């Protein structure tokens with residue numbers, strides 16, 4: 246069994262930039278030790294949905310997902326983006342294996358209640374099969390997860406990729422000490438959105454609520470930080486939010 250596990254989540258803005266994604270996958274492939282990649286792809290799904298003239302609506306960083314949108318996000322996340330990332334990692338010498346939650350029944354999710362917001366086919370993670378995860382890691386494979394999970398009764402569910410990353414990291418933490426890194430296009434959580442020099446070095450359960458209340462943290466950063474706080478509280482060794490260009494550096498925002 247492995248001594249440590251690194252779980253990395255890569256966001257949609259980086260996936261959307263072919264050169265940035267290639268650079269990131271090269272750095273990810275070079276990370277030592279057992280590792281797992283979780284990816285988004287929200288930006289690409291939004292573009293495709295708009296071309297198909299489907300209404301795109303996000304509420305607090307989560308996508309309203311009706312049946313038509315579920316088909317689009319499944320094709321984009323579990324299909325195109327997942328396979329491109331797996332192929333890119335193979336090219337970088339990393340033996341990746343792409344898995345939706347339904348594959349090997351590795352992650353199940355529960356559909357969100359329709360109140361107060363009816364998100365449609367959106368789920369919250371229920372269970373991660375950490376033993377299967379361990380067997381894959383022991384075989385030298387690098388699991389790559391999109392945000393598409395299933396309910397075990399035949400329905401696919403769209404989950405927030407940041408929530409997937411935190412749930413997978415908690416599953417991994419049952420196998421070995423686990424570090425979770427959220428990578429995106431900015432240097433970290435910024436105090437001023439326009440100033441990359443304004444990285445907030447540390448956020449805790451006590452310092453977060455005022456940042457949300459005064460709007461310093463908004464949109465997709467809300468689920469990211471809330472998932473990060475949950476992960477550290479429940480046993481992930483460290484969580485950081487940093488630039489995809491600085492995956493291996495000690496940079497960005499640490500969540501404690």
Ligand SMILES: Nc1ncnc2c1ncn2[C@@H]1O[C@H](COP(=O)(O)OP(=O)(O)O)[C@@H](O)[C@H]1O
Nearest residue numbers: 256257258285429433434435461462463465466
């Ligand atoms: N304080 C903040 N610092 C950095 N980004 C923030 C902040 N508040 C809101 N954001 C927004 O959150 C976005 C990241 O969330 P999201 O788009 O869901 O990430 P990902 O790229 O991981 O998919 C940033 O692109 C930015 O627009």
Ligand SMILES: CC(=O)N[C@@H](CCC(=O)OP(=O)(O)O)C(=O)O
Nearest residue numbers: 257285286287307308404405406
């Ligand atoms: C329920 C929900 O909102 N799911 C997300 C899944 C993808 C994602 O999280 O992508 P990023 O990391 O690129 O934002 C969505 O469809 O946008």
